[in-house]
């Protein structure tokens with residue numbers, strides 16, 4: 001039997017990474033490991049790492065890489081088969097630490113899957129998102145607008161934008177991504193692990209490209 005897939009996912013906001021991750025999880029029976037979830041769980045359960053992370057978050061500071069890496073590695077150890085890391089690593093030092101920890105366990109990454117998307121498209125996908133406040137039907141003012149501006153086609157309810165998806169916020173997130181990710185792409189490329197996927201397309205189209213990019217691994 002083939003080695004279980006151990007994947008890192010990289011991609012800007014709006015690239016559909018979360019959706020593709022869910023499809024991979026189902027298809028290959030992988031454990032999804034998201035740093036957001038790990039943080040929440042460790043903090044909720046009051047673990048040592050969780051308490052440490054919380055002290056930084058409460059102080060309005062970034063959680064140091066070693067604390068984050070510690071929590072991710074614990075989650076990896078709890079996932080004996082394949083896994084998908086989404087939202088981690090965010091920088092080269094984290095990637096290096098992850099590589100060391102995985103090598104020590106004889107469980108190196110199978111691939112780093114990078115979703116490529118033009119920034120303007122990413123911008124429209126995220127900043128264009130709206131949701132009906134009443135029935136939760138999703139819209140996009142650029143790609144899939146309601147027939148009447150601001151009004152849900154299905155129930156006539158008001159459609160609203162999330163406060164963290166305003167244009168300025170999304171621009172900032174894209175900038176942060178661009179700056180932190182370029183070095184990560186090079187890091188994984190140097191390791192021969194980088195697999196790039198064009199994320200401009202429908203969910204099914206992108207899923208097909210993902211499958212092709214990983215075909216020799218599964």
Ligand SMILES: [Zn+2]
Pocket residue numbers: 132133134135136137152153154155156157
């Ligand atoms: Zn509605």
